[in-house]
Amino acid sequence: MTTKTAIVTGAARGIGLATARLLLSQGWQVALIDLDAETLAEAALPLQGVLAVPCDISDEAQVAAMTARVAAWAGRIDGLVNNAGVADFRPLEQTDLATWRRIMATNLDGVFLTSQAVIPHLKRTRGAIVNIASISGLRASTLRVAYGTSKAAVIHLTRQQAVELGEHGIRANCVAPGPVDTKLALAVHSPAIRAAYHDAIALNRYGTEAEIAEAIAFLLSDRASYITGQVLAADGGFEAAGVGLPALRQGR
Structure with a gap:
């Protein structure tokens, strides 16, 4: 019961699973949370020091049950990584209310519900929350009205959490990833799209x-003990680059 414990949502694959593996290598226990029970079980099978809990984070009752199960297993909760999310890419005029609500339910409501459930435990450990937004929450783009808006809301929710929970020693920060080589990106980004992204990213890569x-992991750790309410764009300089970078490169 002295080993630090983190909850990572959306942990069956991608950034969530990579984060869980890194935290394990740093001595944490990790509760892996995901809606996809089958993939979650496969991901957890080779890992030591984990608890896999299928959970729909947009369902308040499931979140409460998940939190209680993790607390009973670990005896403490020191960190929460709100990584679970869903995406939708369509024009504004074609985004129906059902789609909008589905995106908000996971990407925003899920962050709210999971954080709220874990707060009493984080107060005891003076723990930390790291919410995963997106560069789409910092800069607008086509076909991302629901997704981008949900991630912008997560950024503001993070700041609200930081301000309200700081007196309890709880830190809340946000990571906004830029283009990342996930299986989803590899499947939906054509060579032309990838080339366009490369041209717009200062580091010229995903x-x-x-x-x-x-x-x-840094923001979750004690190394970030005086950092709260911040948004870290882990994007290779995508947000900073603005316009004109491709032309400058070609001119060079």
Whole structure:
């Protein structure tokens, strides 16, 4: 019961699983949370020091049951990584209310519900929350009205958490990943799209899941003990680059 314990949502694959593996290597216990029970079980099978709990984070009752199960297993909760999310890419005029609500239910309501459930435990450990937003929450883009808006809301929710929970020693920060080489990105980004992203990113490449995990683990750790209410764009300089970078490169 002295080993630090983190809850990572959306942990069956991608950034969530990479974060769980990194935290395990740093001596944490990790509760892996995901809606996809089958993939979650496969991901957890080779790992030591984990608890896999299928959970729909948009369901308040399931979140309460999950939190109680993790607390009973570990005896403490020191960190929460709100990584679970869903995406939708369609024009504003074609985004129906059902789609909007589905995106908000996971990407925003889920962060709210999971954080709220874990707060009493984090007060005892003076723990930390790391919410995963997106560069789409910092800069607008086509076809992302529901997704981008949900992630912008997560950024503001993070600041609310930091301000309200700081007196209890709880820190809340946000990581906003830019383009990352996930299986989803590899499946939906054509060579032309990838080339366009490369041209707009200062580092001229996509990030990796492991690189985003490093940012998350840092903000969760005691090394970030005086950092709260911040948004870290782990994006290779995508937000900073603005316009004109491709032309400058070609001119060079």
